[in-house]
Structure formats: structure tokens, C-alpha cells
Amino acid sequence: MTTQSHLAHRFQTLIVGSGPAGIAAATCAAEAGHRVGIIDDNPNPGGQIWRSLRGQSTPDTSHGDGASEWYRRLTATSATRLQGWSVFDQPEAGIVRAERQGGTVHLHYDNLIIATGARERFLPFPGWTLPNVMGVGAIQAMVKGGLPVAGKRIVLAGSGPLLLAVAATLRAAEAIVVCICEQASLRQLAPFALGLAADPAKIMQGLRYKAATLDVPFHTSAWPVEADGDGILRSVTILHHGEKQQISCDYLACGFHLVPNTELAAMLGCRIEADNVAVDELQRTSISNIFCAGEPTGIGGLELSLIEGQIAGLAGAGQDKEARLLLDKKRRASHFADRLAAAFALRSELKELPQETTLVCRCEDVPYGSLKQHHSWRAAKLHTRCGMGPCQGRICGTATHFLLGWNADSVRPPLLPVRIASLASLEAPLNSATSNTQETP
Amino acid sequence: MTTSYDAVILGAGIVGAACALECARAGMRVAIVERDTIGSGATAAGMGHVVAMDDSPAQLALTGYSRSLWTRLSPELPASVEYHACGTIWVARDEEEMDEVHRKLAYYTAEGIEAEVLDSNALAEAEPNLARPLAGGLLVPHDAVLYPPCAAGYLVEQAQRHGATLLLGHTVISAAHGQVTLKDGTALQAKIIVNATGSLAPALTPGLQVKPRKGHLIITDRYPGYLHHQLVELGYLKSAHSSTGDSVAFNVQPRKTGQLLIGSSRQFDSDSEDTSVDHKIVAAMIERAALYMPGLPSLSALRIWSGFRAATPDKLPLIGPTEDPTVFLATGHEGLGITTSLGTARLLADHLLSRPTTIPLAPYLPSRLPSSYLSDEAIHV
Ligand SMILES: Cc1cc2nc3c(=O)[nH]c(=O)nc-3n(C[C@H](O)[C@H](O)[C@H](O)COP(=O)(O)OP(=O)(O)OC[C@H]3O[C@@H](n4cnc5c(N)ncnc54)[C@H](O)[C@@H]3O)c2cc1C
Ligand SMILES: Cc1cc2nc3c(=O)[nH]c(=O)nc-3n(C[C@H](O)[C@H](O)[C@H](O)COP(=O)(O)OP(=O)(O)OC[C@H]3O[C@@H](n4cnc5c(N)ncnc54)[C@H](O)[C@@H]3O)c2cc1C
Numbered sequence: 020m021t022t023q024s025h026l027a028h029r030f031q032t033l034i035v036g037s038g039p040a041g042i043a044a045a046t047c048a049a050e051a052g053h054r055v056g057i058i059d060d061n062p063n064p065g066g067q068i069w070r071s072l073r074g075q076s077t078p079d080t081s082h083g084d085g086a087s088e089w090y091r092r093l094t095a096t097s098a099t100r101l102q103g104w105s106v107f108d109q110p111e112a113g114i115v116r117a118e119r120q121g122g123t124v125h126l127h128y129d130n131l132i133i134a135t136g137a138r139e140r141f142l143p144f145p146g147w148t149l150p151n152v153m154g155v156g157a158i159q160a161m162v163k164g165g166l167p168v169a170g171k172r173i174v175l176a177g178s179g180p181l182l183l184a185v186a187a188t189l190r191a192a193e194a195i196v197v198c199i200c201e202q203a204s205l206r207q208l209a210p211f212a213l214g215l216a217a218d219p220a221k222i223m224q225g226l227r228y229k230a231a232t233l234d235v236p237f238h239t240s241a242w243p244v245e246a247d248g249d250g251i252l253r254s255v256t257i258l259h260h261g262e263k264q265q266i267s268c269d270y271l272a273c274g275f276h277l278v279p280n281t282e283l284a285a286m287l288g289c290r291i292e293a294d295n296v297a298v299d300e301l302q303r304t305s306i307s308n309i310f311c312a313g314e315p316t317g318i319g320g321l322e323l324s325l326i327e328g329q330i331a332g333l334a335g336a337g338q339d340k341e342a343r344l345l346l347d348k349k350r351r352a353s354h355f356a357d358r359l360a361a362a363f364a365l366r367s368e369l370k371e372l373p374q375e376t377t378l379v380c381r382c383e384d385v386p387y388g389s390l391k392q393h394h395s396w397r398a399a400k401l402h403t404r405c406g407m408g409p410c411q412g413r414i415c416g417t418a419t420h421f422l423l424g425w426n427a428d429s430v431r432p433p434l435l436p437v438r439i440a441s442l443a444s445l446e447a448p449l450n451s452a453t454s455n456t457q458e459t460p
Numbered sequence: 461m462t463t464s465y466d467a468v469i470l471g472a473g474i475v476g477a478a479c480a481l482e483c484a485r486a487g488m489r490v491a492i493v494e495r496d497t498i499g500s501g502a503t504a505a506g507m508g509h510v511v512a513m514d515d516s517p518a519q520l521a522l523t524g525y526s527r528s529l530w531t532r533l534s535p536e537l538p539a540s541v542e543y544h545a546c547g548t549i550w551v552a553r554d555e556e557e558m559d560e561v562h563r564k565l566a567y568y569t570a571e572g573i574e575a576e577v578l579d580s581n582a583l584a585e586a587e588p589n590l591a592r593p594l595a596g597g598l599l600v601p602h603d604a605v606l607y608p609p610c611a612a613g614y615l616v617e618q619a620q621r622h623g624a625t626l627l628l629g630h631t632v633i634s635a636a637h638g639q640v641t642l643k644d645g646t647a648l649q650a651k652i653i654v655n656a657t658g659s660l661a662p663a664l665t666p667g668l669q670v671k672p673r674k675g676h677l678i679i680t681d682r683y684p685g686y687l688h689h690q691l692v693e694l695g696y697l698k699s700a701h702s703s704t705g706d707s708v709a710f711n712v713q714p715r716k717t718g719q720l721l722i723g724s725s726r727q728f729d730s731d732s733e734d735t736s737v738d739h740k741i742v743a744a745m746i747e748r749a750a751l752y753m754p755g756l757p758s759l760s761a762l763r764i765w766s767g768f769r770a771a772t773p774d775k776l777p778l779i780g781p782t783e784d785p786t787v788f789l790a791t792g793h794e795g796l797g798i799t800t801s802l803g804t805a806r807l808l809a810d811h812l813l814s815r816p817t818t819i820p821l822a823p824y825l826p827s828r829l830p831s832s833y834l835s836d837e838a839i840h841v
Contacts, residue, residue, distance in 0.1 A: 110739040121758070394628065398497035401504050401609040402540070409681060409762060431763050432737055436681060439722075440757035442739075442764065443746035 028099065030056040032335045033115070033128035035106050035283060038066015039321055040313025041134035042089050043328030044335070048132075049096035051336035056126060057098055058117055060105040064090070066136055067156065068321060084321060107441070108432035109287055113308075116441065123441045130308050130335040133284050133296065134328060137314035139181070139274040140417050142365075143379045143387065144372040146246030146255075147273070155185045155274035162192050169193035171269040174255050176200040176243045179276035179363045180320075186235055197268055200241035200257055202275070202369060208239060208362050242369060246271055276363045278417050279315040286430040294420075300349075301342055302331035310335050319356030326352055370422050379422075380415040382408020387422075396425035409436050465491045465625075467812075468640045468650035470632050470664060473503040474608055475790050475797055476656035477615035478805035483654075484622035486809055491648060492624060493640065495631040498616050499609035501658050502797065505735075505767020507677060507713055507721055508611070509690050510604040510799045511548055512573045514564065518776055518823035523796060524573055525819050526803030530604060533802070540610040542716040548603040549578065549586065549689045550696075551710070551752060552595040557694045561598045564694075568600065575600045589686055591754050605690055605713050608798050615801075632657075635664045638786040652812060653787045659770040661791040665782060669829050670792050672768040674727040676742055681760040684718035693752060696724075708744045710752045722749055722756065724795075728771075735766045769794045772829065779804050779824040780811055788812070789826050 032048040034041045037059035045057040063070055069086045093100075104117035104124060115131070117124050139154045146152065153161075155175060162168055172195045175182045186196050201208070241259040246252055254267040284296040290305035291297065295317040302310045312327035313319075319327075326349045333342035373379060375388030385405040393399035396406070396419060405419075406412030406427075416427040433442065467483045469476045472494035484490045494500075510530050514520040530543075537543045552558045561577055568575040578586060578597045586599070620626060631643040635655060640648040655665050659672040693710040711723040725741045742764055749756050772778060772792040777800060781788055790804050797804075807824070810817045822828075 108737075108739070393497075395497060397500060401497065401499055402613050407679075407762075411763065429735075431765055432739075433761060433764070436760045436762050438757065439678065439680070439746055439759050439761045442678070442761055443743045443750075443757065 027125035036134035040328035044332035047332030482809035499612035529802035682718035
């Protein structure tokens with residue numbers, strides 16, 4: 020156990036998540052004079068997109084999309100930055116607890132800004148549990164972390180702009196990206212592509228991806244129906260415009276667009292509407308001192324996340340007027356989000372992917388056949404143990420929501436597996452905001 | 461839909477499920493009405509310890525009888541029920557508690573329940589992860605653990621094989637005088653109505669002395685071999701017995717999955733639908749457990765949940781007729797309903813069919829408790 024097992028801090032504004040939304044929120048709230056804390060479960064700040072390479076404690080600023088400027092602004096404030104801490108529950112109103120390597124910290128807040136981002140959606144199909152079939156985010160992280168993929172044949176499949184982003188990373192690492200299979204049809208994507216062109220920042224991003232992936236076949240109306248191998252992946256069968264095609268490969272990376280991480284908000288009692296955290300124009304949730312910014316309010320991409328973060332940070336610090344100045348920009352950016360959602364809406368044929376014996380819950384080994392017999396998530400969970408494992412339904416709950424239209428249970432603490440001791444530490448002395456839990460220089 | 465039955469069972473918890481099977485097996489036309497899904501109430505929240513418990517002679521009679529019914533049923537239970545006759549060890553911390561071990565041994569033996577005293581070394585050998593030294597314990601080898609929702613599911617399935625009808629997703633709004641009315645307006649005619657709605661039973665049968673008593677459990681990640689028996693501190697009965705105030709006791713169960721289920725807590729006066737986690741009581745549970753198993757705090761917890769036991773003033777269930785000749789009760793099982801479900805169902809069916817009972821029904825008859833009719837409590841569901 021570490022010496023930090025009983026630390027506590029008090030903040031006027033506490034932000035959970037140091038992705039773009041959280042960094043923008045923390046910066047604005049701190050610049051407005053609030054005593055700010057920002058906490059994130061990754062050793063490095065930056066969230067999914069700016070997260071730094073292994074071993075570095077600053078974000079990956081090579082993107083040129085504002086990362087370095089935002090990080091410079093944040094570090095110029097007195098905000099306390101806590102990296103590597105996972106927020107796991109709220110023992111009483113106004114306090115959340117977080118854990119890191121067995122140590123626990125109590126964070127008292129006046130305002131809380133939830134900026135917990137998004138995760139990939141996985142859909143089960145025969146063979147998806149074979150070694151070397153993985154998430155696109157996972158392969159991206161592994162390659163950034165040093166996995167050698169030069170000369171390896173990799174198929175990217177699923178849906179969403181992330182496939183292109185990851186193709187770029189893989190190409191840069193000299194992998195052979197055999198093809199990208201996007202389930203959406205060209206017709207569905209066209210308005211999105213046009214939309215990109217209407218936005219200068221997006222053009223830059225779009226072009227960069229396009230250049231890097233120029234020599235990669237990009238199939239639309241294509242998706243994986245089966246992965247094959249003898250203990251390890253050998254090939255994937257793709258359905259492309261209705262025709263089956265077997266492609267040999269070393270890795271298959273899948274991801275069917277993103278799902279917002281709404282669990283913390285739900286556990287704290289914030290209203291969830293149509294799978295997103297419900298917020299008003301100033302990012303206030305249904306609970307008066309809790310705000311939400313970035314992907315949990317709806318998948319909208321980097322720019323909208325940054326704007327929402329700024330609005331939440333300003334509004335949380337009482338600067339409503341300044342926050343309102345950003346509303347026009349937010350409106351424009353959310354049009355992009357709407358187009359994103361429409362472009363990458365999942366086609367219903369994907370519901371036919373799992374066979375009776377395809378595992379849906381990997382933690383508890385529950386096949387699709389035994390799930391289908393039940394009429395609700397709760398019934399299936401109680402009687403098959405689906406969703407009872409360490410991931411607590413993050414993966415299979417998301418999949419069955421799409422496959423069977425089920426809605427997950429209420430969220431129970433802890434949000435993620437924690438040491439039992441962490442659940443017992445109730446009282447903690449209050450330290451000043453400048454204590455030794457400040458991790459980043 | 462048929463709307464006329466010999467028996468309509470309200471609630472598909474483990475008690476309702478067992479009653480449905482006994483009635484259907486006896487040839488009655490049975491319907492089971494459940495507002496949510498099978499085993500979704502206290503049955504989903506419970507620990508699934510099938511245990512002989514000696515709080516009172518009547519409690520030992522019913523738990524001992526029920527336990528023997530589980531033992532008999534166990535060979536036919538599907539794997540999903542995770543039935544595992546791991547036995548219980550009642551753990552004694554000091555010599556005073558060892559005296560209790562010997563008292564308990566004599567009592568159990570007299571009732572025909574096998575038990576064996578473990579000294580300090582034997583206890584440490586049986587459960588190496590317990591704190592040392594502890595004074596010893598009482599091993600009750602034929603106690604078992606099971607996974608309650610699937611046990612309830614199995615009993616319902618068997619009832620259906622005997623012709624019972626399962627109506628899921630239907631809330632009962634009234635049940636009296638031979639008629640059960642569902643929220644959608646459907647009326648079912650029933651010669652016999654069995655109220656097995658657990659802690660919610662007073663909503664349908666006003667005046668019952670049943671109060672919700674909240675309990676919390678913690679489930680861990682998988683640690684195969686960490687624990688071999690269900691361990692309960694000898695102080696458990698003191699905790700279970702106190703009728704007022706909050707209490708915790710050391711109670712830990714090995715699951716077939718290798719997971720540990722850690723209990724237990726008791727709290728009155730809670731809103732019977734509010735299952736939010738009370739962090740203070742959870743902390744107290746953990747501190748208590750750590751006294752007995754110092755390694756527990758460093759294990760990984762996956763989830764905490766809570767549920768409600770249906771508590772009666774004398775800690776015995778309510779089984780049998782009410783003033784309404786069509787309404788029968790099978791509720792009030794407090795912290796033992798998984799165990800006593802089978803005995804309850806058998807006793808009730810014997811009573812309904814005028815068969816002789818194996819153990820006397822009298823201690824559990826609702827008429828033993830004065831009913832306090834509170835008319836406006838009746839309507840809220
Ligand atoms: C796997 C993946 C890869 C992506 N890659 C790209 C890319 O290459 N290019 C691109 O343009 N977009 C990418 N995106 C999309 C990108 O994440 C968003 O556009 C945008 O960055 C979202 O910003 P955010 O601040 O809302 O969330 P995020 O950047 O996701 O930040 C949220 C942060 O909160 C942390 N967190 C969540 N819960 C807790 C908790 N309980 N306790 C502590 N911390 C917590 C997370 O670990 C994360 O660091 C990716 C998304 C995913 C899921
Ligand atoms: C923390 C905890 C630990 C426990 N540990 C153990 C243990 O180790 N061993 C043991 O033997 N017992 C244990 N118990 C006790 C045991 O769980 C209960 O006694 C048992 O589950 C009661 O079953 P039941 O069928 O009476 O009630 P329930 O399971 O609550 O079933 C009642 C059913 O009725 C339904 N219902 C209610 N109202 C209506 C309505 N109006 N219309 C239609 N349906 C309705 C509900 O949805 C529910 O499914 C424990 C309990 C708790 C809370």
C-alpha cells in the first residue's frame with residue numbers, strides 16, 4: 020500500500036477526465052480563478068486523441084490541432100493535475116473517491132465536470148475472440164506503445180472516422196493495411212464527406228488522413244462476418260456489397276464507432292437521454308452542481324469536445340456570460356456531430372452477425388444463443404451472468420443494446436474493479452490543494 | 461389467455477417459484493405472476509447460503525427440513541444453479557465463543573444435523589486465509605451454497621413442465637376474494653391466491669407485519685482456492701437478531717466461479733425500493749471482515765449491491781391462511797428465504813391439500829401475529 024491511501028483534496032471545480040474536453044474545462048475554470056482539480060485514469064494526460072507516447076508525461080502535441088497550446092495554457096494555471104487515478108464512486112454528495120495502485124484519494128468538490136470521453140463499440144461475430152483480433156483503439160495504442168507491425172497484414176473493419184485515423188498510424192509504422200471496411204454505404208457517407216469540406220479545420224484533418232491512407236483500399240458497405248484461425252487469427256471473411264471475400268491477415272482491428280462513457284454520470288444520478296448525458300446549453304446536467312462536456316453528451320469529435328469543455332469550465336466558475344459567447348460555435352460544431360451520427364449509423368444487417376455459439380460476454384463466456392432466450396438485459400444478466408464480470412457489461416451491454424435493444428441496469432459502485440480496502444476508506448483528512456499528489460510537472 | 465386458475469402465485473422469487481412447483485406438481489392449474497423477471501427481487505440480492513440456523517427451535521426445524529429438501533433435489537439441479545455442498549464453518553474468536561460452539565454442537569446433534577468441532581489448528585488448516593490465532597469453529601458439513609436466480613428459474617421451469625403458466629412483466633394491483641387484478645386491467649380468477657411478493661407483500665395483503673430490512677453484499681474478482689467453506693462469525697445471530705439499529709457481521713461465501721461474496725449488513729427503516737449503496741455500512745462490513753480475514757481488503761471488488769429481506773417481528777416466516785379464505789401467505793423469510801423456500805412450499809401445499817406435514821406448520825401460521833390493518837397502506841404498489 021502506498022502512503023497516499025488517505026489523502027483528500029477540496030476543489031471548487033473538479034474535472035474527471037483529461038482529454039480535450041477536460042483540459043479545456045480545467046483551463047477555463049482555473050483561468051477564471053477557481054481552485055481546480057483535474058483527474059484522469061491514464062498515466063498520461065490528453066485523453067484518447069492527445070494521449071502521449073509511452074513514458075512521456077505531456078500530451079502528444081504532434082497533431083497540430085491545438086494540443087500544445089491547450090496544454091501550455093493548462094500548465095500555466097494552478098490547477099492540480101492527478102494522473103493515473105480512477106474515479107470509482109461517490110461515498111457522499113460532493114465527494115468522489117479515486118484509486119491508484121491501491122491508494123485512495125477523496126476529492127471534495129463544489130462543482131463537478133464530467134469529461135469521461137467515449138470508448139469503442141465492439142460487435143460480436145464468429146471468431147471475434149481469437150487472438151490478434153482487437154479493437155482499433157487498442158491496436159493504435161499498442162503501436163504507439165511500441166508493438167512492431169512493419170510488414171504485418173492488417174485489416175481494419177467496423178465504422179467511423181477512427182478507422183481512418185488508425186490506418187494512418189499503422190501506415191506510419193509501415194504496416195500493410197490490406198483494406199478498410201466501413202459498414203456504412205457510400206450514400207450514407209456522402210453528406211458527411213461534403214460536410215467536412217465546409218469546415219476548414221476538418222479539411223486539414225481529412226486531408227491528412229486521406230494522404231496517409233491513399234494507397235489503402237477503402238470499402239464502403241463492407242463488414243466482417245467471420246474471423247478464422249487455428250488458435251490464432253489467419254484470415255477474415257468480409258461481406259462487401261453482398262459478396263463474401265476471404266482475406267488473409269495477421270491482425271484484424273475492429274471498432275463500430277464510439278459509445279459515450281456515461282457510467283459515472285449515471286451513477287451520480289444525472290439524467291441520461293437517448294444514451295447520452297442530458298445537458299442544457301451551459302453543459303449543466305440534471306443535477307445542479309454537475310456539468311458534463313465532450314463525448315458523454317453525444318459523440319461529436321474533438322472540436323465540439325473542446326467547445327463544450329470551455330463552456331462547462333466557464334459556467335462552472337460562474338462566468339455564464341463568457342460561456343454564452345461560445346454558443347454559436349457550439350451550434351455549428353454540433354451540426355458536425357449530427358452529420359457524424361447520421362453518416363455512421365449502424366445498419367441492421369449487423370444484428371445478424373453473431374451465431375448461436377458466438378460469445379457475447381467475454382468475461383463470463385456467455386454465447387448469443389443463451390442470451391436471446393431472455394426478454395431484458397436484467398433477465399439475461401441474472402440468469403446467464405452476462406455482464407457480471409470485471410468489465411461490468413461495458414462491452415456486452417453495449418453490444419446487446421444494439422443487437423437486442425436492451426437497456427443496461429442502473430450503474431452500481433464501484434465503477435471499475437477496486438481494492439476492497441478502497442471501499443472501506445471513508446474518512447480522510449483534508450490536505451491542501453498543493454499536496455504531493457500533484458503528479459505532473 | 462385463460463383467466464381462471466386453481467392457484468395464482470404472486471411473485472416469482474424463489475419462494476413463489478417453489479410454491480408454484482409444489483402446487484403444479486399436485487395437479488393444480490397454476491399461474492405465476494411476476495412484475496419484472498424471475499428471481500429479480502430479494503432472490504437476486506441474496507447470498508444463496510443453504511444453512512441450518514438455530515435462532516429458535518422453529519427456525520432450526522424449518523431450515524433443517526428445507527436443507528434436506530435441497531440435498532434431495534441437488535442431483536437434478538442444472539450446472540447454472542452452482543449448487544455446491546461446501547459446508548459452513550461458524551468461526552469462534554475466543555474461548556467464550558468456543559462455549560457457544562459446544563452449545564451449538566449439542567443442539568444441532570439433537571436435531572439430527574451433523575456438525576463437528578474444529579480446534580484452532582484444524583480451523584487454520586481448513587481455511588488458511590483466516591486470521592491467526594482464532595479459537596476454533598463448528599463445521600456443519602452438509603450446508604451448501606447455490607446461485608439463487610437460476611435456482612428460482614429451475615423451479616419455475618419445472619412448474620411449467622407440470623402445466624403452470626408464467627406471466628412475466630405483469631404487476632398485480634390487487635389480490636383478494638378469489639380475484640387477482642393486473643395493472644393492465646386483466647382479472648384472474650383463483651380459488652387460491654398465494655402472496656409470495658417478499659418484502660412488498662403488505663402492499664397486496666394489508667396489515668402484514670413485514671418490514672423491509674436492507675442488506676449489502678460485495679462480490680470480488682475470481683480467486684479460486686482462496687476460501688473453501690462458507691464462513692460465518694458466531695456473533696452473526698446477535699446481528700441478525702437485533703430488531704433495532706444497523707448491524708454488520710462477518711459472513712463470506714465461496715462461489716463456484718472462484719469469486720467471494722462478502723456480507724453482511726442489516727438495516728431497518730429504509731424505503732423498500734431504494735437499493736442505493738450505503739457506503740458507511742459497506743465500510744463497517746469490510747472492517748469487520750478484515751478482523752477475520754486480514755487478506756480480504758487487498759482483493760479486488762467488482763461490485764456492491766443491496767436488497768431487502770422481508771422481516772417479521774419474531775424472525776419466522778408467514779406461511780398459511782389469512783382472514784380472506786382465498787388468500788394464503790408465503791413471505792417474511794428475512795435472511796433465510798433461499799434456504800426455506802422449499803420447506804415453505806411443501807408445508808403450504810400440504811396444508812392446501814390437507815396432507816400431513818413433516819414438521820408442524822403452527823409456528824409459521826400468520827394468525828400467530830396480531831395483524832394491524834392500515835387501510836391506506838393497502839393500495840400503494
Ligand atoms: C479508442 C479511441 C481512439 C481515438 N482516436 C482518435 C484519433 O486518433 N483521432 C481523432 O480525431 N479522434 C480519436 N478519437 C475520438 C476522440 O476521443 C474524441 O474526438 C475527443 O478526443 C473526445 O474528447 P473527450 O475529452 O470528450 O474524451 P477523451 O479524450 O476520451 O478523454 C476522456 C478521459 O477521461 C478518462 N476517464 C474516463 N472515466 C474516468 C474515470 N472514471 N476516472 C478517471 N478518468 C476517467 C479517460 O481515460 C480519458 O483519458 C478516439 C476515440 C477512442 C475511443
Ligand atoms: C443481502 C441478503 C443476503 C441474503 N442471504 C441469504 C442466504 O445466504 N441464504 C438464504 O437462505 N437467504 C438469504 N437471503 C434472504 C433471501 O434472499 C430471501 O429471503 C428470499 O430471496 C425471499 O424470496 P421471495 O421469493 O420471498 O422474495 P423475492 O425474491 O423478493 O420475490 C418477490 C417477487 O415478487 C415480485 N413482486 C412484488 N410485488 C409484485 C406485484 N405487485 N406484482 C407482481 N410481482 C410482484 C417481485 O418482483 C419479486 O420478484 C438474503 C437476503 C439479502 C437481502
